[in-house]
Each structure stands twice: as structure tokens, then as C-alpha cells.
Amino acid sequence: MSAADHMSDTRATTARANILGGIVYRDHLRPLEPGLAGALLPGVAVSDPPRTIDLLGGLLAGIGTSVAWDSSVDGALIADVDLTNGDEIQASTDGAARGLRRLHGQHGDDFVSRLRGAFFRRLYYTVTEDGIAFGSRVRGPLALSGSAAVDPEAVYAYLNFGTIPAPQSVYRDVRRLPPGHILVWEDGHAALHRYWDVAYSERGPGPAAAARAMYRQTEEAVRQSLSGVEPKQAGAFLSGGTDSSTVVGLMSRVTGERVQAFSIGFQEARYNELDYAELAARHFDAAHYTKIVTADEALQSLPELVAAYDEPFGNNSALAAYLCARLARETGVRVLLAGDGGDEIFGGNERYRRDCILARYHLIPAWLRHGLLEPLVRRFPAESPDLRGKARRYVERACLPNPERFYSSEFYVSQNRHRLLHPDFQAVTTADQPLEIARGHFRAAATSADLNRLLHVDLKITLGDNDLFKVVRTAEAAGVAVRFPLLDHPLVELMATLPVSYKVRGGEKRYAFKRAFRDLLPRETLAKVKHGFGLPTSDWLKAHKGFRELGRDLLLSSRARQRGYFAPGAVEELFRLHEADHTPFYGDILWTLLMLEMWHQRHGDA
Known part of the structure; x- marks a missing residue:
């Protein structure tokens, strides 16, 4: 399949998802423009027409969302609601949106602190001379911003992080609401307000009491995540790692039902973790659905994946998450529970252990180190x-x-910008911008402990900007909803009160977690090295004919060169380095570049 054929296939792909948008003009007497709802909800094929509310000088529109007008408080609301305490919100009302509107009438902007959910969906907005526009897809506000100019700083951030961190979007005139914030539009002005963040105190209970509290709170988070879901329509991602296995195990205990668990494997042995997933499934007597993904099938699914992301996204495990969610949808599952967030709250990433080892160097007396x-x-x-x-x-x-130190082995593009990037692109980007983004989150963490600060950085970037975007959009594209019990905010808040030694101690990751869940999880699961849904994309770009041709056809095309991101010969050099390397390092970089170019041809050039 040629690159041109491949990209043309993506034009017909549409994702099934709840989408909302709105616009409020500064001039309340300004008439609504024809087709405004279509501009707010762009490029989505749906069987039902959008639900809309006309305002004075504005419009709210949504697909698969809840809308409400409440004359008693003179206001309207449109909501894409997935709350784990949704029953409480709707108990005395006639719908989620009306319930939220009444809650706002009673408590003002503080109403959001009374909601319980993961708050993982993105919201984009733009403020212009005419007013404000917002939407759950970036092209909604973009259609009203008057400019589709790509932000070079956002592209530079993407090349280093594999995603675009908030509050940037890929477009210069569109912003993204940061996590834990609300955007208030009042008297023609927009203001951001933070309503929640992780508060680290490290004054929690002793080890035994902490382990008991962790177990109880995690079990309650799983129970809340299953609220309102028919047991036969619920399932879980199961990679075989500690977090997904914990979710499956607690689902089994909470429901008393046989859990439906879904796993993806690969023909390439070093990427295939089905043995661990099957071990966990047997341990919990789960109904285990598995699929071995071939390179041909992955290539065929790539257009659907690119269509699911309206911003460049380079995490190659998105393909595995999509195929796993699609497998669940084919069995009748409508809601999947995922284990994302465990690394960032329990201390499970190998990078945390490495940093603790590096920090031990400073235990040596300064005179000996420096002298x-x-x-x-x-x-x-x-x-x-x-x-x-x-x-x-x-x-x-x-x-x-x-x-x-934490990022010293990352940011390859930033560290090699003078060799890789076109001089014109260097001139419009800030050399240390990726590191400065990380510094901002590191400094903002309300803690003096380095490890907690690093966990905070990963909560914001690795999780908030990357992993949640990955899972939410792939699940939506497959036609299922996803919930994240390990991000239930009471659980996150509990973990923030525990000393860092409960997270990483003596080179051991998840110190308290392992003691809290050792009676639940198989011994082999607790001992395994983290892998997750890794993909052999680097191998495919090197050895599979279709992937190899696609990568070279797109990245070495005149169209890609004209974008002006890379220095002459730089991409060719990356291909040469990839051919000579026996690790996925350069292949992963090329995948990031490939997803950027495919995004341009599917979304950015439209």
C-alpha cells in the first residue's frame, strides 16, 4: 500500500464519541451564524443530529451529551458527564446536565469540587475579539479562531515528549484547559482558576495502617468506577502488569462476578506479555479474551488510530490500546476499567528507582566528591x-x-537540535522549552521531597498529557468508555500523604503497594519487570515491507520536507542509525516523526 493510498483511507474514518462545543459572543445581540453547530462539532459522522441550546449571542451544541436549560437560575449547561458519583448528582433532578446546573447555582464555581470522577477528557478553547469558543475537539474552537496556523513551539514540544503538554495545543490560537482548572467567562473576559491539585504532606499513618488504607481506598475506587454499569457490559484492560492485574482482582471481589479481561499480544517474543496476562486471568478466574496482533493488521488499523487524534500523538502503545478496546467492543463490553495512574501514585516507574540510586551519590561527603x-x-x-x-x-x-537529572536520558531532539532541526525551525523555537515545562511542574509541586516532585511531573505530563489521552481516544474510537479507578481523587490524596519511603525504598519500587496487595496478586505479578502494552513498531519500521515503505514514503517526501522542521539529511540519518541499531531507540523516534506527518496529512492540512 502506498503512502498516498494509506492516507486517503483515513479520510473515511470516523470515531464514535461524545463531543460538545459552544460559543458565546461578547455582543449578546449578535445573530447566530448558519451552520454554527457543524463548525463546533467538525468532521463527525453521526446518526443523530446534535442537541443544541440557543443563547443570547451564543450556542451550545453536543453529540451524545446532556444539555439543560434551567429558567429558575437563568442559565444553560451542556455536559459530557462520566461521574462515579453521578447517581448522587442526578438523584433529585431529571438529568446530569440539569443536576450540574443546579449544583452550580447552589455552590458557584466551587461546585466542581463536589464531583467525583477522573476528569480526563480534554477541553480546548479560544478567546477572540468576538467572544469565546470551546470544544472537546480542537477543530471546534479552531473553526472560530480565524487561523489554522500551527504553533512551532507546540511541535517542538511534541518532538520531545511525543505529545503536546497543556496548556498548548498544536494550533497557535487554540489553548487547552490544564488539569485541575476551570475556565470562567464573565463580562467578556476569560480567567483560569485552579480548583484542585495534589497536596503532598508525608504525614500519613505507619506502614501497616497505610497498607490497609491503600487496599480499602483502591477497592472503593474500583467499586465507584463500576457505578451504573451493567456487569455484563463491564471489562478491564489486562496487560499482565501490577496495576491492571490489581484492577481485575478487585473487580472480581467487588462484583462477585467473573470479570471480562482483554489482552493484546504480538508474534515478536520480546514484546509479547500474554503469559503474565494469562497468569493473572487464571488467578482471578477471569473470562480472558486475547488477540495476537500481526504487523499487517497493525498497518491496516493505523488510519483509524491517526483519525482518533486531532493533535499529533506519538505514543506507539496507542495502537495496542485501540486494538484491545476494539476486541472488548466486539464482545459486547461498553465500559473498560484501566490501570493507568498506578506508577505515578504508588511509585512504580523504573525511572524513580534510578533517580534514587543517582541521589545516593550525594551521601558521599562533598569534599570527597568535588576533590x-x-x-x-x-x-x-x-x-x-x-x-x-x-x-x-x-x-x-x-x-x-x-x-x-530525571530527563537526562530523554529529549533526544532537544539535545541534538542543531544537528536535527532546520535553522529556520530553530529560530522560532526555544532550545530548553521541554525542560522548562518539566521544571514548571517540578517547582509547582507542594512538597520538598524530590521523589514526590518527580511523581508530580509525571502526573502532569506522562499521565495527564500522554497516557490518558492515549487510552481515552483509542477507547472512544473503538466505541467503548473507559474509567480509571487508580485516579480516583481520594486514593490519589491518600497516597500523597505517605512518606516517599513507602513508594521507593532501598531500590525497591512500590514498597507499600506490594505489602498492601500481596494477598491479592500472584507472586509472579508482584515480581515482574514493568512492560505494559509495548509495540514492536521499531522492528516493523525496519523489517516489515508495508511499514518500511510507509515510513520512508511519508518522511522523505517533498511534502514533509517543505514543512521545514528538519535539517537536510537529518531524517535520512535517523533511518541509517535505526538500521544499524539493535534497540528500539531510533525506531521510536522515527515513529514519533511518522505520527506527526500522518497527523498533518489527515488533520493539519485539511
């Missing part, structure tokens, strides 16, 4: 694979402050 060790290791060859090179690299990384 002997550092001058000594500077004499060693930096790239040497032997012990001397490792010693130098360890000391150099350990001497960096965080979050620089």
Missing part, C-alpha cells in the same frame, strides 16, 4: 562501555539537579 571523584572520572572516556565510562556517566548524571 577526588569528579576530577578523576572526568579523565575517563565518556562513551566507553567499560566500568570507567559507566562511572563517568553515573557521576555526571548524579551531579545534575532535578528535573534535569
Whole structure:
């Protein structure tokens, strides 16, 4: 299949999802423009027409959403609601939107603090001379902003993070609401207000009491996530890791029913973790649905994946999440529970353990570090694979402050910008912008402990900007809803009160977690090395004819070159490095570039 054929296929792909949008003019007497609802809800094929509310000088529109007008408080609301305490909100009302509207009438902007949910969907907005427009898809506000100019700083951030961090969007004139914020439009002015953030205190109970509290709160989070869901329509992602296995195990205990669990595997042995998923499924007597994905099937599904994301998105595990959600949909499941968030609240990422090891260097007296060790290791060859090179690299990384140390092995594009990026693109981007984004979250964390600050950075970027976007959009594209019990805010708040030694201790990750769930999980699950839904995309770009041709046809095309992102010969050099490398490193970078180009041809050039 040629690249042109591949991209033309994506034009016919539509995602099934709840979508909302709205516009409020500064001039309340301004008449509504014809077809405004279509502009707010762009490019979506639906069987039902959008539900709308006409306002004085504005419009609210939605598909698959709840809308309400309440004359008693003189206001209207449109909502895409997925609350785990939704029954409480709707108990004395006639719908979620009306219930939320009344709640706002009673409590003002503080009403949002009374809601319980993951708050994981994105909301985009633009403020112009005419007023404000917002939507759950970026092209809604874009249609009313008057400009489709791509923001080079957002593209630069994407090339380093594989996603675009809030509050940026890929478009210069459209912003994204940051997590834990509300946007208030009043008297013709927009203002952002933070209503929630993680408050770290490290004054929690002792280890035994903490383990009991963790178990109880996690079990309650799973119970809340299943609220309002028919048991036969509920299921769970099961990668075989600790978090997804915990969710499946607690679902089994909470419901007393046989859990439907869904897993993806690959023909390539080093990426296939079905053995661990099957182990967990047997342990909990789950109804286990599995699928082995081939490179051909992955290539065929790629247009659907690209269509699901209206911004560039380079996380290759999105393809596995999409195929897994589609498998669940084919069995009749409508709601999937996911284990995302466990790493960031329990201390499960290998990067946290590595940083703790690097931090131990500072236990050596300063006079010995500065007077002997550092001058000594500077004499060693930096790239040497032997012990001397490792010693130098360890000391150099350990001497960096965080979050620089945390990201010292990442941001390849930023670290090589003068070699990789076109001079014109360098001129309109800020060299240390990716690191400055991380610094902002690191400094904003309400804690003095480095580990908690790093967890906070990952909550905002790795989870909020990346993993949640990945799972939500792929699930929507497959036709299922997704919930994240490990992000239930009472559980997150509990974990924030625990000392960092309960998260990583003596090089052991998830210290308290393992003690809380050792009677629930199989021993092998607790001992396994984290993998998740990894994909052999790097191998496919090298060895599979279809992927190899697609990558080269798109990334080396005149169309891609004319975008002006990369220096002449830079992409060709990445392909050469990828061919010579035995790790996925350069293949993952090429995948990020490929998803950017496919986004341009599917969305950005439209």
C-alpha cells in the first residue's frame, strides 16, 4: 500500500464519541451564524443530529451529551458527564446536565469540587475579539479562531515528549484547559482558576495502617468506577502488569462476578506479555479474551488510530490500546476499567528507582566528591562501555539537579537540535522549552521531597498529557468508555500523604503497594519487570515491507520536507542509525516523526 493510498483511507474514518462545543459572543445581540453547530462539532459522522441550546449571542451544541436549560437560575449547561458519583448528582433532578446546573447555582464555581470522577477528557478553547469558543475537539474552537496556523513551539514540544503538554495545543490560537482548572467567562473576559491539585504532606499513618488504607481506598475506587454499569457490559484492560492485574482482582471481589479481561499480544517474543496476562486471568478466574496482533493488521488499523487524534500523538502503545478496546467492543463490553495512574501514585516507574540510586551519590561527603571523584572520572572516556565510562556517566548524571537529572536520558531532539532541526525551525523555537515545562511542574509541586516532585511531573505530563489521552481516544474510537479507578481523587490524596519511603525504598519500587496487595496478586505479578502494552513498531519500521515503505514514503517526501522542521539529511540519518541499531531507540523516534506527518496529512492540512 502506498503512502498516498494509506492516507486517503483515513479520510473515511470516523470515531464514535461524545463531543460538545459552544460559543458565546461578547455582543449578546449578535445573530447566530448558519451552520454554527457543524463548525463546533467538525468532521463527525453521526446518526443523530446534535442537541443544541440557543443563547443570547451564543450556542451550545453536543453529540451524545446532556444539555439543560434551567429558567429558575437563568442559565444553560451542556455536559459530557462520566461521574462515579453521578447517581448522587442526578438523584433529585431529571438529568446530569440539569443536576450540574443546579449544583452550580447552589455552590458557584466551587461546585466542581463536589464531583467525583477522573476528569480526563480534554477541553480546548479560544478567546477572540468576538467572544469565546470551546470544544472537546480542537477543530471546534479552531473553526472560530480565524487561523489554522500551527504553533512551532507546540511541535517542538511534541518532538520531545511525543505529545503536546497543556496548556498548548498544536494550533497557535487554540489553548487547552490544564488539569485541575476551570475556565470562567464573565463580562467578556476569560480567567483560569485552579480548583484542585495534589497536596503532598508525608504525614500519613505507619506502614501497616497505610497498607490497609491503600487496599480499602483502591477497592472503593474500583467499586465507584463500576457505578451504573451493567456487569455484563463491564471489562478491564489486562496487560499482565501490577496495576491492571490489581484492577481485575478487585473487580472480581467487588462484583462477585467473573470479570471480562482483554489482552493484546504480538508474534515478536520480546514484546509479547500474554503469559503474565494469562497468569493473572487464571488467578482471578477471569473470562480472558486475547488477540495476537500481526504487523499487517497493525498497518491496516493505523488510519483509524491517526483519525482518533486531532493533535499529533506519538505514543506507539496507542495502537495496542485501540486494538484491545476494539476486541472488548466486539464482545459486547461498553465500559473498560484501566490501570493507568498506578506508577505515578504508588511509585512504580523504573525511572524513580534510578533517580534514587543517582541521589545516593550525594551521601558521599562533598569534599570527597568535588576533590577526588569528579576530577578523576572526568579523565575517563565518556562513551566507553567499560566500568570507567559507566562511572563517568553515573557521576555526571548524579551531579545534575532535578528535573534535569530525571530527563537526562530523554529529549533526544532537544539535545541534538542543531544537528536535527532546520535553522529556520530553530529560530522560532526555544532550545530548553521541554525542560522548562518539566521544571514548571517540578517547582509547582507542594512538597520538598524530590521523589514526590518527580511523581508530580509525571502526573502532569506522562499521565495527564500522554497516557490518558492515549487510552481515552483509542477507547472512544473503538466505541467503548473507559474509567480509571487508580485516579480516583481520594486514593490519589491518600497516597500523597505517605512518606516517599513507602513508594521507593532501598531500590525497591512500590514498597507499600506490594505489602498492601500481596494477598491479592500472584507472586509472579508482584515480581515482574514493568512492560505494559509495548509495540514492536521499531522492528516493523525496519523489517516489515508495508511499514518500511510507509515510513520512508511519508518522511522523505517533498511534502514533509517543505514543512521545514528538519535539517537536510537529518531524517535520512535517523533511518541509517535505526538500521544499524539493535534497540528500539531510533525506531521510536522515527515513529514519533511518522505520527506527526500522518497527523498533518489527515488533520493539519485539511
